[in-house]
Amino acid sequence: MNKMQSKILNMDFQKAAKRFVLLSLIIVVLGGILTGFMFRTQIGEVIAYHQTYENSRENGMQKDIEENARYDGENREDRGREHDYEESNFLESGLFTKPTVGAHIVFFTYAALCALIALVYWLLVMAWLYQAASKAAMNRTLWTILGLFFNLAAVIAFLIVRSLQTICPSCCAYQKAGAFCRACGVPLQIKCAGCGVLVEGKDNYCSHCGNRIPHDNTDKTK
Ligand SMILES: [Zn+2]
Numbered sequence: 001m002n003k004m005q006s007k008i009l010n011m012d013f014q015k016a017a018k019r020f021v022l023l024s025l026i027i028v029v030l031g032g033i034l035t036g037f038m039f040r041t042q043i044g045e046v047i048a049y050h051q052t053y054e055n056s057r058e059n060g061m062q063k064d065i066e067e068n069a070r071y072d073g074e075n076r077e078d079r080g081r082e083h084d085y086e087e088s089n090f091l092e093s094g095l096f097t098k099p100t101v102g103a104h105i106v107f108f109t110y111a112a113l114c115a116l117i118a119l120v121y122w123l124l125v126m127a128w129l130y131q132a133a134s135k136a137a138m139n140r141t142l143w144t145i146l147g148l149f150f151n152l153a154a155v156i157a158f159l160i161v162r163s164l165q166t167i168c169p170s171c172c173a174y175q176k177a178g179a180f181c182r183a184c185g186v187p188l189q190i191k192c193a194g195c196g197v198l199v200e201g202k203d204n205y206c207s208h209c210g211n212r213i214p215h216d217n218t219d220k221t222k
């Protein structure tokens, strides 16, 4: 479990996302073409059937209108239902060539691969939330669970919540505005030497007088 934890924390999501998008595109496009090729006979038949069906329905509707003029309301309803029944069952009507075993295998493999892509996407979003919440010193368990149920909506909520918080200039932990960082103890607010106003620790210049704010921690390392 710890191994997986550090793996997720050190994951390069930009690289992972690029690879994932490329690989999924290849699978979806090639799989779609192959499936379409395997079912080419049936697709052609469905299109041909639909065209004749549309034509006959147009003719039929014309006839219906003429005939309905002679029937009462009750009969008209029954006849309408008959038409719906015809349409919903036209695939099982035996009018089409049965797909080959190979076509079935291709179709189910393609469907399984698409499901796998969706699953990997879902897990990637959860892993990103786990990593981002960890880096921001936010509740990573909560955000990962929210990601499991709400996925992209959880990512948007996470970004909004994070943007409302103060970031520590030293360790990058996100938190409520306060005097010191709760993760590393660095002051989050610094008194401007020029005017005495309290400014945020991450600011480079005072928003009140324009004085440069010295950063002891970061300046020493430079
Ligand atoms: Zn800190």
Ligand SMILES: [Zn+2]
Residues within 6 Å of the ligand: 192, 193, 194, 195, 196, 197, 206, 207, 208, 209, 210, 211
């Ligand atoms: Zn100032």
